[in-house]
Amino acid sequence: MSKETDMNVAYLVLKTANSLFGKGTAALSAAELAKAERLATRQLDLEARVLASPEARDVAVPEATVEAAMAEIRSRYPDDETFQNDLAGNGLSAGQYAEALARELRVDAILEKVASRSARVSDVDVDLYYQFHPDEFLRPEIRQARHILITVNETLPENGREAARKRIDEIAARLARDPKRFEEQALKHSECPTAMHGGLLGEVVRGKLYPELEAALFDLAEMALSPVLESELGFHILRCDAIRPAGPVPLPQVRDQVKAMLEQRRRRICQNAWIKSLG
Numbered sequence: 001m002s003k004e005t006d007m008n009v010a011y012l013v014l015k016t017a018n019s020l021f022g023k024g025t026a027a028l029s030a031a032e033l034a035k036a037e038r039l040a041t042r043q044l045d046l047e048a049r050v051l052a053s054p055e056a057r058d059v060a061v062p063e064a065t066v067e068a069a070m071a072e073i074r075s076r077y078p079d080d081e082t083f084q085n086d087l088a089g090n091g092l093s094a095g096q097y098a099e100a101l102a103r104e105l106r107v108d109a110i111l112e113k114v115a116s117r118s119a120r121v122s123d124v125d126v127d128l129y130y131q132f133h134p135d136e137f138l139r140p141e142i143r144q145a146r147h148i149l150i151t152v153n154e155t156l157p158e159n160g161r162e163a164a165r166k167r168i169d170e171i172a173a174r175l176a177r178d179p180k181r182f183e184e185q186a187l188k189h190s191e192c193p194t195a196m197h198g199g200l201l202g203e204v205v206r207g208k209l210y211p212e213l214e215a216a217l218f219d220l221a222e223m224a225l226s227p228v229l230e231s232e233l234g235f236h237i238l239r240c241d242a243i244r245p246a247g248p249v250p251l252p253q254v255r256d257q258v259k260a261m262l263e264q265r266r267r268r269i270c271q272n273a274w275i276k277s278l279g
Contacts, residue, residue, distance in 0.1 A: 011100035012040035
């Protein structure tokens with residue numbers, strides 16, 4: 001191997017070690033290192049074919065782009081000395097790393113150029129994808145909820161179990177007489193940070209609350225109050241402010257997302273077909 005090839009392999013091994021194993025080259029086991037080297041060699045061969053293609057002739061990466069990428073990578077380290085030592089431990093100087101990085105950025109730019117040839121995604125394409133993939137656009141049932149919490153803490157007289165239960169029962173009695181006082185009671189008495197917002201938990205889907213609270217919330221009618229409930233935090237009263245039933249997400253809400261996904265897919269297909277044509 002030439003020195004340039006050694007440098008590029010070392011760069012790709014380091015990148016593979018970080019992305020695949022979450023550690024530097026020096027920390028890899030023999031088996032991990034062998035795998036990283038195989039992948040790096042394969043990647044280097046692919047990059048060589050990309051760089052030798054006609055599409056590569058008029059593609060250049062500005063020096064400012066390379067410098068910005070180097071600065072971003074350096075920012076992941078606590079100081080420049082740690083960065084330099086890490087590179088040295090992987091057989092690279094900062095200059096060599098920058099050179100290999102510039103090469104990689106040029107490869108990426110060539111692939112972006114190729115991807116720009118992909119077919120445009122039309123509104124009809126989006127409509128058809130949405131129509132034929134309905135399962136991808138189902139939203140779960142959502143409940144807008146509020147709660148009042150009185151915590152149980154036996155080290156505090158007012159929050160011992162019996163005292164806490166007495167306090168929550170008094171709140172429940174006041175709400176039974178006048179349910180419209182829920183937000184006021186939450187602000188005055190709830191021991192959750194949501195008290196400042198009238199006990200607002202926001203939009204809740206299944207799997208986000210303690211099981212005993214979730215079961216009660218998703219059984220409530222709109223604007224109904226729960227009985228006193230208990231979780232590991234203490235005692236609660238819930239109110240279900242609104243119910244949004246499970247069902248399909250309307251196309252206008254996901255149109256941009258679907259278009260971006262289809263564009264990315266077409267770009268990837270275009271790139272893969274081009275790479276295969278390189279031989």
